[in-house]
Amino acid sequence: MALSVAQELEPIEGRDVPLFPPTYPAPERGTHRHDTPYTINQLKDGRRVATLDSVQSQANRMEAAFHGELAHAVPRITLTAGTRTLALTELAHRIADAAIRASKLGSRIHAAFEAYDHGDPLPIAQLGPTALVFGAWDSRDTRVKIPRLIRSEIHAWDVDVFTRSAQFSGAFTREELGFNDKEWKQGADIGFAPTPSVDQHGGVVVHGPIRQTASLHLGALRQLDNAAAGLGNYLLGLALGAFWTGGRDYTLRAGCWLLPSAPPVVEVVTRGGAREPLALDRDPALPFLEAQLAVAKERLGIPVGETAAVEYDPAAGKKMLKTKDKA
Structure with a gap:
């Protein structure tokens, strides 16, 4: 069974x-490439489909809720390296990230990954x-892979690719600035001389x-709940909370701001493929x-909302490099 959401955007x-x-x-x-830096796939009927936000990017937007509005719903582990401190939920690979592995939490x-591989997800949940x-x-390290429970992506269908050109012109002439011809040509690199930008992605x-x-x-989720009673409902709550907060943020990047154009279509998909409408939203x-x-806190021992601070260990990081070289 699965929960399916389709949201039309404008x-x-x-x-x-x-966009x-x-x-x-x-x-x-030597590899196949397109004439655009975007991810665009062509269908057999000739239409082109552009990816506006990937699965990984959508996951980052949703997970951001857990070092923001929903920070109280998860353990609040932070990692300090140098002068910067980041929440665990900000690390690119979460608890598999190399930086957090090179801290006192490494062992x-x-x-926890080994326990997950043997059917016990609780130590992962507690971290x-x-x-x-x-x-x-x-x-x-362990080579254990945890599949994602929730995935989301945004596509634009039937697109035409644009290019654009621009011309920078400085406020002063070569003579006014005291450059000779050779210096003026070099001046384009540092913003003195006129600089064209032609046929760039648009x-x-x-x-x-x-x-x-x-x-x-x-x-x-049901399988995880069978392994630790109550864990499935907690993770379901995290997934729904993440989707209805960060997952509904459509300010993707400069030049790609979207808005819902209709209510979302939410369905429960059964094992047999039947789709049943479900009234579900943020409320x-x-x-x-x-x-x-x-x-989650009392029965499963997950330190929900509790703060724990660890520091990156440069020596441990260098040891990881040496281990990799030996391997």
């Missing part, structure tokens, strides 16, 4: 204005429960729907999460 500036998908570096020479994290919601891969114009699609694996989702917190 650009704030209207359909005639290009800007995320850009990615060009692949190495405990290792043991970083969002790893069970958004997934984690301990690719550099976004996409969308002719078809813009849609966020999200799903939550209810069957996997019941957040109270459901709040109701699970006491159970």
Whole structure:
């Protein structure tokens, strides 16, 4: 069983204005590449579909709620390295992140992944429960992979790719600034001389729907609950809370601001493939999460809302590098 959400979206500036998908570096020479830095796939009928927000990016937006509005719903572990302090939920690989592994939690994290691999998810939940919601891969140690329970992405259908050009012109001439011809040509690099920018990526114009699609694996939640009674409901609360807060933030990036154009379509998908409508929004989702917190803390031993601060150990980090070299 699964929970499915489809949300139709519209650009704030209207359909005639290009939207800007995320850009990615060009692949190495000799590999297939497109003439655009965007992720755009062409269907067999010729239409092109642009990814406006990837699964990973959507997970980051949702997880941000746990070092913001929903910080009280998870253990509040922070990691300090140098002069910066970040919440565990801000680390790219969550509890599998190399930086948190090089702290006093390293051995405990290792043991938690091994326990998960043997059917016990509770030690992971007691450290970083969002790893069970958004997934984690301990690719550099135990090799244990935790699949994500919730996934979301945003696509724009039937797009045309635009380019744009610009010309920078400085306020003063070469003579006024006292440069010779050679110096003036060099001056383009530091902002003195006129500089053209031609045929740069200019976004996409969308002719078809813009849609966020999200799903939550209810069957996997049930399995986690079988392993530790009450854990499934707690993680369900985290997933719903994350989606109805950070997952509904459609200010994706400059030039890509979206708004819902209709109410979301929420359905329960049964094992047999039947789809049953479900009335669900932020109002019941957040109270459901709040109701699970006491159970998570008292019955499951998850230190919900409790703060723990650890520091990055440079020596441990260097030891990890040496271990990798030996491997």
